[in-house]
Amino acid sequence: MQNNKPLGKSLKASPVGRDGGAALVDIITLGCSKNLVDSEQLLRQFEALGYKVRHDAEEPDGEIVIVNTCGFIGDAKEESINTILQLAELRKENKIKKLFVMGCLSERYLKELSLEIPEVDQYYGKFNFTNILTDLGCEYRADLRLERTLTTPPHYAYIKISEGCNRTCSYCAIPIITGRNRSRSLEDIEAEVKLLVAKGVKEFQLIAQDLSYYGLDSYKELKLADLVRRISDISGVEWIRLHYAYPARFPYDVLDVMRERDNVCKYMDIALQHISDNMLKMMRRNITKQETYDLLQRMREEVPGIHLRTTMLLGHPGETEDDVEEMKEFIRKVRFERLGAFAFSNEEGTYAYKHYEDNIPQEVKDQRVADIMNIQQEISFNINQKKIGKQFKVMIDRLDGDYYIGRTEFDSPEVDMEVLIPSDTQNVSIGSFYDTKVVDATDFDLYGV
Incomplete structure (x- = not known):
């Protein structure tokens, strides 16, 4: 990336503001x-x-x-x-x-x-x-270099463990933007987490374009499990949550760490995108329908109670109504606790842009997304209803109107559901954990005391 400094335009600026104070x-x-x-x-x-x-x-x-x-x-x-x-x-x-x-x-x-x-x-x-x-x-x-001014509430933070992506999915522009995968060192990440813990951070969301690939470029072997174990050992780390795993060549040893460590949330964000073999091949996902089912079954078996988040892509070139029906059947069978869906966007430079015709009308794409989300809404409601009467460890994020807003270990900030606790509850502190009993539930929220 080259700078495009305009000729004759000075970029220098004073740290003194208009009012004479700091800019x-x-x-x-x-x-x-x-x-x-x-x-x-x-x-x-x-x-x-x-x-x-x-x-x-x-x-x-x-x-x-x-x-x-x-x-x-x-x-x-x-x-x-x-x-x-x-x-x-x-x-x-x-x-x-x-x-x-x-x-x-x-x-x-x-x-x-x-x-x-x-x-x-x-x-x-x-x-x-x-x-x-x-x-x-x-x-x-x-x-x-390792310090940040947090924009999140002070009790949680995101930890970026790598940049770039080596996958070649047909629809995705991320590798064009970010280049190949570059993993940070175990020591670097561990040092950053310790700095944040010292500032009061308790919860860490590990993020990357592809968590599954972590370590393969620099250590010549998959190192996600080792990384999670090392962070888990740091005193003061209460929750670790994993985002954006890739299904092909998944690092199964991380499931052992998740099962054995109380501060590793039983939560996995793994973008699957589709299930029909026809679409998985066209999308260049390097995994089959049966391998996907086997992966999810193993996750459920090795980590009892795990909550799975995934994303589905609708309207990719070549997608038929039969492919969509396969996806619907898949979602009904697996019953993901968390699921999002989005419509295919024909991005310049991608494999799909060069080799496929984007011939599915936008309204058809949007309707397919809506149909999938309607199915997920019913699944989410049924899963939540079964949580009524059960007790969960809840982190309180904020006070909003009549409720304290919190999350369980199965809920990541911004993207997942929340637990609403009446604001007149005594002795509640934002950023703290409380055992909370679920007394009611809707499609995407829980109510607790």
Whole structure:
């Protein structure tokens, strides 16, 4: 990624703001939690330099505004572009002094964005965003490499264990954006977790484009189980949760750690995308229908009570009504505790873009997604009803109106269901755990005391 510094335009900015106090830096994060980690690292650097920092403000108006973009699928790209355009108007009106764009969208479309939205002072990619500091005339603090200014509640954090992806799924632009898999060292991740524990973080979401591949590039063997075990051993780590595993060549030894360690949540986020052999082959998923069923059965057997989260992709070129019916049957049989679905987006540069015709109408794609989610809604309701009368360990995230909002070990922040506890409950502290009895349940929420 090359910078596109406009000729004659100085990027240097004073850490002194309009009012004579510290200048304000607004960072807006779009997309996934992996982007959020990058934003948090950048926030920490600015904070150390004496700037005031703010994240995801409703009306960003800092002297410096930075947009961390997503470029995964059509809807995400549209949101990123609209956000940049809105801020570009403020930049033209001189309501903000500097506007920078970083992240996946600008990694992928640097030249196009530079030409179409020239009001942006500078575009950066996904991996060179620390150049923002040096271009402003500041020094990057290498000693703060593992530190972040958390934008999450202070009791949980995301831990990015690798970047990139070596898979070749037909529909996915992530490898185009991020390149090949690069695992962080065990020691590096362990040190970061210890720093966060010292600041009061109790819950850790391990994230990557592909957790299953962790360690294979640098250690020449799958190391996810070793990593989880090492983090689990750190005093103060209460919950560890795993996100974005890949089904092919799955590291089965991580199931042993999950079963044996109380602070490793019985939760696995594993994106399966489809089940029919026809579609799995066209999607280049390197797994078959039977292998998928066998994998899920083994997970259920080796970790009793595990909650599985998955994602389904509808409307990929070549998908027939029979393929969709197979998916429906699969979902009814497996009964995933957590499931999302999205429609195929024909992304430039992908295998599907080059080799398949995107000939399924958008309304058909959307209807297929809706049908799958209707099935999942009923499954989720039935699973939740069976939790009434049972007791769970619940982490309290926040107070919202008439309820304290919490989660069980089976629920990740932002994406999963929540436990609602009446706000008049005595002696409840945000960021603490409580044994909670479920007294009622809806499709996607539990009510507890």
